Amino acid sequence: MCLTLSQVTKRYDDHTVLDAVGFDVAAGERVALLGHNGAGKSTLMKIILGLVTAEGGTVSVHGLAPGSYRARMQTAYLAENASFHPSLTGQEQLRYYLRLRGEDPRKAASLLERVGLGAAANRRIGTYSKGMRQRVGMAQALIGEPKLLILDEPTSGLDPVSRREFYVILDELAAQGTAILLSSHALTEVEARTDRIVILSSGVMVANDTLANLRQQASLPIHLQVSAQRGKADEVAQKLSGERSNGVMVDLVCNSEEKLARLGDISALGPLVDDVDVIPPSLEDIYSHFSKRGNA
Numbered sequence: 001m002c003l004t005l006s007q008v009t010k011r012y013d014d015h016t017v018l019d020a021v022g023f024d025v026a027a028g029e030r031v032a033l034l035g036h037n038g039a040g041k042s043t044l045m046k047i048i049l050g051l052v053t054a055e056g057g058t059v060s061v062h063g064l065a066p067g068s069y070r071a072r073m074q075t076a077y078l079a080e081n082a083s084f085h086p087s088l089t090g091q092e093q094l095r096y097y098l099r100l101r102g103e104d105p106r107k108a109a110s111l112l113e114r115v116g117l118g119a120a121a122n123r124r125i126g127t128y129s130k131g132m133r134q135r136v137g138m139a140q141a142l143i144g145e146p147k148l149l150i151l152d153e154p155t156s157g158l159d160p161v162s163r164r165e166f167y168v169i170l171d172e173l174a175a176q177g178t179a180i181l182l183s184s185h186a187l188t189e190v191e192a193r194t195d196r197i198v199i200l201s202s203g204v205m206v207a208n209d210t211l212a213n214l215r216q217q218a219s220l221p222i223h224l225q226v227s228a229q230r231g232k233a234d235e236v237a238q239k240l241s242g243e244r245s246n247g248v249m250v251d252l253v254c255n256s257e258e259k260l261a262r263l264g265d266i267s268a269l270g271p272l273v274d275d276v277d278v279i280p281p282s283l284e285d286i287y288s289h290f291s292k293r294g295n296a
């Protein structure tokens with residue numbers, strides 16, 4: 001296991017920020033860490049990096065103590081608001097980081113190319129947009145082919161195309177065996193691009209599973225959107241005991257056990273129906289279900 005957390009507890013004065021949090025991240029796994037503002041995500045990441053000490057529990061990074069030299073050599077981190085020297089060019093900043101890490105500074109060019117900054121490599125970082133600075137952070141995190149990548153809200157400030165490119169890089173790293181733990185408030189992108197979801201609610205871990213399993217555990221309603229033949233929406237709504245949402249669409253709500261039977265009912269209407277879409281609960285629905293449960 002690349003990362004193992006067990007019963008991790010952190011307090012600031014008498015405020016418990018993390019309460020017995022425990023989960024693992026395996027090689028090649030992409031795990032999303034979700035939670036409201038102040039849920040404890042950044043604190044947990046800093047504990048994994050050895051920047052903050054936990055009061056209780058254990059953390060193991062490749063079997064090593066967090067913050068130890070060997071653990072740090074295998075771990076990369078991108079902070080929420082990474083900032084760089086505005087007078088340095090992207091190339092100079094990366095060469096500096098490479099030297100600090102004992103790597104060949106000539107690797108700067110290929111790293112900048114990889115994050116889409118090849119053309120801006122010789123411009124001062126002070127002239128970069130927020131998204132470009134975020135890419136410098138990503139290039140920095142790629143130094144030394146880390147086995148564990150910790151990313152604190154890495155896509156905030158990136159436009160949709162840059163976000164997609166960012167996740168392509170993550171996919172490549174995961175395919176090479178890098179374990180990835182990333183926090184995000186952008187639930188839609190996390191839904192499609194990670195293997196497992198961990199949800200913190202006021203410092204308590206309220207979920208830790210694949211999205212499919214969380215969906216099952218939450219047993220939230222599924223929506224079936226039936227598209228009726230022109231002029232037949234009322235008839236379809238009445239036959240299926242559904243609700244007409246506009247001129248042609250009829251909405252049905254059911255639980256996962258009823259889904260196949262309801263699809264059978266729809267299919268039995270034959271030519272009255274044009275199409276049907278099955279809309280499972282989104283990660284937002286699942287997230288708010290588990291977060292509320294944690295606060296109950």
Ligand SMILES: Nc1ncnc2c1ncn2[C@@H]1O[C@H](COP(=O)(O)OP(=O)(O)OP(=O)(O)O)[C@@H](O)[C@H]1O
Binds near residue numbers: 017035042044
């Ligand atoms: N150095 C500190 N001293 C006192 N309290 C702190 C300190 N650092 C964090 N906290 C508190 O710990 C709690 C968790 O903060 P943390 O930054 O880990 O949350 P987060 O989930 O990363 O939030 P966000 O999504 O807003 O980044 C908050 O209540 C915060 O005020």
